[in-house]
Amino acid sequence: MSDTVPHDAKYAWFELPGVEPPKRSATERLADFLEVYGPYDEATAREQASRCLQCPEPLCVQGCPLGSRIPEWLLLTAEGHFLEAAALTRSANNLPEICAQVCPQDDLCEGACILNGKAEAVSISAIERFLNEYAFAHGAVDASPAKSNGLSVAVLGSGPGGLACADELAGRGYAVTVLETQPLPGGLLVNGIPAFKLEKTAVERRIELLRRRGVRFRIGAEVRLELNLRDLRDRFDAVFLGFGAQQAHPLTVPGAELKGVSQALPFIIHHTTDVPLDVAPPEVKGRRVVVLGGGDTALDCARTALRCAAAEVLCLYRRDRANLRASSREYENAVEEGAKFQFLTAVVEVLGNRAGEVTGVRCVRTELAAAAAGGGRPPPVAVPNSEFTMPAEVVLVAYGFDPLPHRTWADYSQLAQTETGGLRVDENQMTSLPGVFAGGGLVRGPSPVVYAVRDGRRAAQAIHRYLTTRREGDLGTSHTDHLTPEAL
Ligand SMILES: Cc1cc2nc3c(=O)[nH]c(=O)nc-3n(C[C@H](O)[C@H](O)[C@H](O)COP(=O)(O)OP(=O)(O)OC[C@H]3O[C@@H](n4cnc5c(N)ncnc54)[C@H](O)[C@@H]3O)c2cc1C
Ligand code: SF4
Structure with a gap:
């Protein structure tokens, strides 16, 4: 950290831009299944932590479902007390290094950061990841058994x-x-x-x-x-x-039984673990893949298919971009990697050839009706006479669980x-x-x-x-x- 960094000043955020953790290029990412982001180094973690305003009533704490004492551990980080800061993250969270990687931060702690709208939010999750990797590397994560209570x-x-x-x-x-x-x-x-x-x-x-x-x-x-x-x-x-x-939601339209239609989760598991499956999912290499859904599973499935050399991956989602369930960060990563998205579109039939193989999908355009009183997401309704077809050889279903x-x-x-x-x-x-x-x-x-x-x-x-x-x-x-x- 440079000596000029005003790590205890309230307005460090004004002078210091937010910095993303190191990120591999999309081309590099597509060649393997390794992580997209790397951890901060010590200097960057301190510098980025110093951007926290130390709000007296921190919205980020309210935004974190675990109520992690974020400003306190950010201040400790800015001061270089990494192990104390890491211990504070662990006091609220049994898997802080994992949450730091997978939390949809834009909807949680970072989405609530008061800096939003003025500058980049404090990169809370990247700092939390750094702290916990630092603690593991320094043997500071306690694993000693507690005294038995007999229960x-x-x-x-x-x-x-x-x-x-x-x-x-x-x-x-x-x-x-x-x-x-x-x-x-x-x-x-x-x-x-x-x-x-x-x-x-x-x-x-x-x-x-x-x-x-x-x-x-x-x-x-x-x-x-x-x-x-x-x-x-x-x-x-x-x-x-x-x-x-x-229990995966099934695809219930005509043609759902055709060869080339599969649930998304087994497809992901098949390509990311050695766990044997009863039925091997369809081959996607060189094929046009349509992914149905708009949550984490849909995006992960699309990105897995791209890493397996699919010719083209198109995600069809019946709501709009604003109602995508997956996190914005992962959406942007998917787009960078080549996933295409067609919003306000629902599949009404999977089309096949005589051999029972998928050849395409028939879709309708949708629009969003008003959300029901009491909240919830706006329901999609089909636009009359809006049907169209598009070619595909594989359909992966990610309709939720x-x-x-x-x-x-x-x-x-x-x-x-x-x-x-x-x-x-x-x-x-x-x-x-x-x-x-x-x-x-x-x-x-x-x-x-x-x-x-x-x-x-x-x-x-x-x-x-x-x-x-x-x-x-x-x-x-x-x-x-x-x-x-x-x-x-
Ligand atoms: C593809 C995908 C991507 C996701 N991406 C994200 C993400 O980026 N960020 C995020 O925050 N969340 C994500 N999620 C959601 C997240 O993984 C889950 O919400 C979370 O794992 C749920 O945790 P859980 O402890 O309830 O159970 P699970 O993680 O579902 O684990 C339940 C375990 O119970 C076992 N089990 C089932 N029945 C029995 C039984 N009778 N006896 C013993 N064991 C049993 C199962 O085998 C399983 O191992 C994703 C989910 C999916 C499917
Ligand atoms: S990354 Fe998740 S666990 Fe960590 S502070 Fe943010 S919301 Fe809480």
Whole structure:
């Protein structure tokens, strides 16, 4: 950091422009699946942190679902106290280095920064990433097991919600067992989000840290046999359910069964992990690919197809650019890499040849009607007589996900559900069964990683209160009404 940088001055932002972290060129990116962004160096991190105005009522803290004490750790960073700053990020977040990479910052902390409109927002996430990489590199991330408190918790699902819950509980001395049906732990952090957004080594490092803290991981198909809820409740003092929302919305138009139509998530998993799939997704090399949808999965799928040398990738989305669910940063990255977008367009049929192979899509133009009273996004409606066709050989469907129905494990169907199929929980993340807690996609449907982390933390804190109170004999096991969630 240069001596002239006014790192403690309130108006440093006026003199110092915001600087993006190092970014690889689109051409370079398309040749591999490695991360798009690199971390800041120390001087840049200090300089960029000094741009924070230190607002007395910081909007960025309100914008972060975890209420991270952002201005405090930015000030420590500007002063060069990197390890103290990193520890402060960890006090609010069990996966800060991961959230720093995948959070849709423009909608969260950075979108709320008061500098927006005057200059670039403070690059909060890039600084958070730098701090945590610095802490790992300096061996400053504690992995020592806590003293046992004699109580045990089962965590089902090893996505960010499960990992955050396991971490919080292990830190309080619980014997935590994570049960995961997939061969690789990490949930969608591994079997979903592609490596160009989040290197898998970052997730492996976190899981290794949890193992060193004493968390036991039971992974793979045989786990499925042990998932009876009644048995789990007998064997463990409490249970956290973090299955995620992994039931893909199907494409229901005529032609959806043609060869060349596939769900987006298996396509991404096939190209970003070694996890074997029952059915190999279609080959995209040299082909025209149409991606349906406008969320993270659609954009990740388009960018994966481009890295697999598709001849052309076009994303069709039935709403407009302003209503795209994916983050603006990732949209811009996708466009840089060559993805094309056609907004206000919906597919009404997939066209095929005699061999049953996709040859194109028939679409209609859409327009947005007024949003329903009470909010929500404006619904798209078809424009009359606006049909048109376009050629394609592959159609990848990214229409979103729902929580998996529990019919396969009848035992789980006793848990109360919401109208949208998620599990119903109270303000302590407790389900309708005492001692059974839940969070993440299973409760809220698809949403950013940081919300699953928040649910996992909340659940862990509530489990701790629940079991402590029960142990003291003050609590019947039938309700937790008098418990208030700890502030996060
Ligand atoms: C392609 C894609 C890209 C995304 N990109 C982003 C992004 O850039 N930024 C962002 O913030 N969010 C992103 N998301 C969303 C984010 O990944 C999820 O919201 C988040 O991972 C949900 O966390 P979770 O803990 O609820 O569960 P998940 O991550 O869904 O993990 C659930 C785990 O539970 C396991 N499981 C299921 N059933 C059982 C069972 N019966 N017993 C034991 N284990 C079970 C599953 O195998 C899985 O490993 C993306 C999602 C997708 C699909
Ligand atoms: S966790 Fe996400 S929202 Fe919170 S400060 Fe970090 S990047 Fe921003």
